[in-house]
Amino acid sequence: MESLTDQIEADKAIARTLPGTYLFDGTRAQMNFALNKMGMSLKHAANRRAFKADERGYCQQYGLDDATTALVLARDWIGMVHAGGNIFFIYKIASVDPLTMQHLGAQQNGLSLEDFRAKLNAYRQS
Amino acid sequence: MESLTDQIEADKAIARTLPGTYLFDGTRAQMNFALNKMGMSLKHAANRRAFKADERGYCQQYGLDDATTALVLARDWIGMVHAGGNIFFIYKIASVDPLTMQHLGAQQNGLSLEDFRAKLNAYRQS
Amino acid sequence: MAQLVGVMTTSHVPSIGVAMDTGLTFDPYWKPLFDGYGPAKDFVRDLAPDITIVVYNDHGLEIFLDRVPTFGVAAAPEYVSGDEGWGPRNIPAFKGDPAFSWHLIEHLVAQEFDLTMYQELQVDHGFTVPMSIAFGGRSGEIAAWPTRVVPINVNCIQYPLPQPRRCFKFGQAIRRAIDAYPGHERVMILGTGGMSHQLQGERAGFMQPAFDRMFLDQFAPNPQALIDLPLGTYMKEAGHEGAELIMWLVARGAMNADINEVYRHYHVSASLTAAGLGCYVNA
């Protein structure tokens, strides 16, 4: 009989072996808590203004390490995901600019916005 | 067969019919949310200082109605419980003075601290 | 007793809210989607629910990673649209029904669901967009919501998400609680989220209409097939965020075994999300 642990591991293994996918489990949730917390803080308009006024200082205030701060300043979304960013919290950084989820999708795919939109629209045929 | 609702109501009825007991269920949780929220706020030392400096103003800031504010100013613990206060949140008001849970117990019983302690100590015989 | 009069399920996407709030619903990009919502609005208007239970997930408005509840049920007198990072939606506040909510909470905890109970809660696009689709006019416009609401949130942001099987059972328990309510309220459940989409990683933009159509085909007649799929399979076939489809299973669990599909709409895509919608009544 398959053990409970085997079931859990098998379930996670499916998501973990998907290309370009980063299962947001406990391991990732711990990876860069500070980055996600900084993103969450931007739900407050006053914090968005403070971030805009001094992005680097704001990142330091939330305890981001230098590498992560550089990713934020560069709006390197795929880099932030690799570094433990959760899309819903880093999206709040994007919203300050403002960028849409399509911009984030395009950059993560290494595509121009136009090409990424074409890719999305191509699903209409399927 | 007893329905789920009957079971729930029977269970609550036991606690609701106990003398001097106020089952802290949804009904009571709604009754005076502002009072409990004000009590909760006193877990921050800065808020305790603000409360001490201007108790009435602090209560108003948290939206307490006049009757509840009067209970707070008078340290009328049983009155606060009757008005929807939860003991763990109003205890934070007491801690500002500071009073102990024995003071709150005595006042709720209508006893002096000495008599209430004697009542507690009498259990040692049982 | 109160009565479950019907279920609507729909995807929730921030940009659908933006399209409604900025008058873009007749725009060529959005028109096919919004045209498809018309019959659902008629369905909901005819249901005329007194209470709408909205099963949704929070996306970082009220829930951060410091404290993630699996299931939450709210019992506040009012809920407002919160600021997710691009300002709150300019829509009326939602009126709650604390008495009904507390009844639900008591009956769900008694059935061994380990809820988080809210007395204060703001709601995000996961809640407000489906409400606008269901109750608003062509462009989501509305002066006042014609229903009281109960927000029920389900963890979809941090693994472990609740299993599909658990979500279905949660719906069954909600139904028992509705049936036990000593009023005559008409209750609708709005199941939200999905369908296939992925927002994070190099796979962002992934959709899979074939899986979504299978899900829609099985939803009414054969939900067991959907409950038996592991979460990993949802993430594989519907995308990392497409696992939100577990919230449709909460709504399905609340219905009879036999149900009728009244209406279905499927549109690829609303931004990165394959947008599905279904209207169902008990047979």
Next chain:
Amino acid sequence: MAQLVGVMTTSHVPSIGVAMDTGLTFDPYWKPLFDGYGPAKDFVRDLAPDITIVVYNDHGLEIFLDRVPTFGVAAAPEYVSGDEGWGPRNIPAFKGDPAFSWHLIEHLVAQEFDLTMYQELQVDHGFTVPMSIAFGGRSGEIAAWPTRVVPINVNCIQYPLPQPRRCFKFGQAIRRAIDAYPGHERVMILGTGGMSHQLQGERAGFMQPAFDRMFLDQFAPNPQALIDLPLGTYMKEAGHEGAELIMWLVARGAMNADINEVYRHYHVSASLTAAGLGCYVNA
């Protein structure tokens, strides 16, 4: 696999913490209580747990009525004593074990427990006082905790509390998770709260030693008798706050059907609370 090496159960009362932190444990009022803790400290020292799971309830430090979880499991790297209103206790920080905590969380959600997952959490007297009793010296003094910890909180402040039956099952599920952990850690569970006490209302100060003794007598050989009691009965017999005894049932659920009582202590009273303590190992 990890091993459950033993269970200690104990009441938790703020004033016990105050007595320890202000050097009153030899005071005539407190001495009989602290004398009784000695053998429990020996028991815990011999168990030498690598990990201690502390089942406790928050009393308004981290949990307010805006958002009350039924069950929470924490996975933080560190936990500190928080300020409940009279300043934090001056004790060392507690080291967590995130890997073990996440294992527990995954195995509990898979067993259909609808947890709240914490990555940040301060702990209150419900947690710190039992830890000082178990691991500290005569007056609770300690330079560093000799164990990693996992805080598990249970709603005891707002009805509906989880049923005694559900708490016992929660313990059973925790045990399965411990047994499945691929390490060699020695795990202790600290079940806290109770025994009879009531803090609110004209009935404040109520205690009932006869009920507490019955509970202690049945705890090892016949927990079913305790699980079958409704919550209302706990409130009647043990007081509105005495219903915290459900947390002892979580600890009991994690043990074998057959267990041995190694030590028991019962003292009336610590302030308003009848203070009980038990040490148990699997038979």
